[in-house]
Amino acid sequence: MASLTDYLEERLLKHSVGLASFTMPATTYLAIHTGDPGETGSSSEASGGSYARVAVTWTWNGGSVRVENSAAVLFASMPAGTFTHWSLKDALTSGNTLFKGALTVPATLLLGDPLNIPAASLKITAD
Helix, strand or coil: CEEECHHHHHHHHHHHCCCCCCCCCCCEEEEEECCCCCCCCCCCECCCCCCCCEEECEEEEHHHCEEEECCCEEECCCCCEEEEEEEEECCCCCCCEEEEEEEEEEEEECCCCCEEECCCCCEEECC
16 A cells, blocks of 8 residues: 655645645656655665666556556666565655555565566555
């Protein structure tokens, strides 16, 4: 289950009541973590090897009021470790964290192993 970060909660609240405009990101990027990234989304992001955040495309599922990743997200070469969480960022590097969640199944990888997140496996629901 995904949750909004403090950053996004504040931006959406201010936007909704007309205090400050929120500009949607042109692209969102998936980051992988070795633990809960926390409310800022900055804790325990993978690093090393050829790790880099990957752009994600989304599909709206109106009947369930949710979005899902519309295509698989492939991290071609990960560092070694056990990866348990993900976060959605508004930039390839640095930037702000929008959402965070736990991977359905933790992935224990060796240096250089790929990590594939199948299509429709990332779900962000409005509840």
